[in-house]
Structures are given as structure tokens and as C-alpha cells.
Amino acid sequence: MAKRILVPLSLTEHAHSVLPLIADMARSSGGTVRLLHVAPLPSERVNADGRVVAYQSQEMERIEFDRLSALNGAAAELEGVPVESVVRFGAVGREIALEAEAFGADVIAMSESRRRSIWRSLVGVVARVLRRSETPVLLLATR
Numbered sequence: 001m002a003k004r005i006l007v008p009l010s011l012t013e014h015a016h017s018v019l020p021l022i023a024d025m026a027r028s029s030g031g032t033v034r035l036l037h038v039a040p041l042p043s044e045r046v047n048a049d050g051r052v053v054a055y056q057s058q059e060m061e062r063i064e065f066d067r068l069s070a071l072n073g074a075a076a077e078l079e080g081v082p083v084e085s086v087v088r089f090g091a092v093g094r095e096i097a098l099e100a101e102a103f104g105a106d107v108i109a110m111s112e113s114r115r116r117s118i119w120r121s122l123v124g125v126v127a128r129v130l131r132r133s134e135t136p137v138l139l140l141a142t143r
Helices: 014-029 056-078 092-103 118-123 125-132
Strands: 004-008 032-039 052-054 083-089 107-113 137-142
Touching: 004 014, 004 092, 014 032, 014 056, 014 107, 014 137, 032 056, 032 092, 052 056, 056 083, 083 092, 092 125, 107 125, 125 137
Parallel strands: 004 032, 004 107, 032 083, 107 137
Antiparallel strands: none
């Protein structure tokens, strides 16, 4: 039984389609879900005069706050399940694998749109996670 379930979420709607399945899985096993969003490393923002408007660390704080708010919305769909939310910065596949290891995940649950061909899925984020992580991956194909 999966007691520690890592769910990487992008900002797309189809990514959230895995949540009802994960909620049932976590409830039946008494598990904990960790929602994860991986964002690219931001650069500092400068105005037209070349002055720094926001440093990289400030941009990271802004993005983290924004993404945690989005993850909290997703957590609401997991009613009755202990949920943690994390935002990481960097390469998506690498950061998912690192978070799975840090969390001690029993399974990584992801969704992929059926509209994408199997080939594109196997060379995308899912493939990078499969290559980098020793944790089993549950992949839900969505419409």
C-alpha cells in the first residue's frame, strides 16, 4: 500500500484529474499526499533603464507564494487526506526525482493527456522521471 504519495502538478487542468484517484488511494491506505509544483529558475527582472526591479530570490518568493496558493486549491480536492505542498525550482524531471527521494515516496502519481501521443509522453517529463527515480510511477491517461 502506498503510504506516501507524491503528486507533481503543473498549472494545466488535466494534471488535476489524478486527484480523485489519489484521494481514494490515500484514504484506503491511511496515506499522506505531497503536492509538488516545479517551476523554472527565474531570472531577475529589470526595467527599461536596466535597473533591477526584483532580484532572483524575490522572484522565487513571488512564484512560490503563487504556486502554493494553486496547490492549496488542489489540496481542497483531497478532503480528509493529510496533504503537504512543496514548490521546487529547476529541471522538472530531476526535481521530481529529488523530491520523491526526500519525501520517501512510495509512488509518484502523474497524469498525461491522451491527446499527446505515447511517443511524446515517453520522451517528456514522464520519461525523465522514470529515468531518474527509483520510485514507481503511476501514470493516469486523461482526455
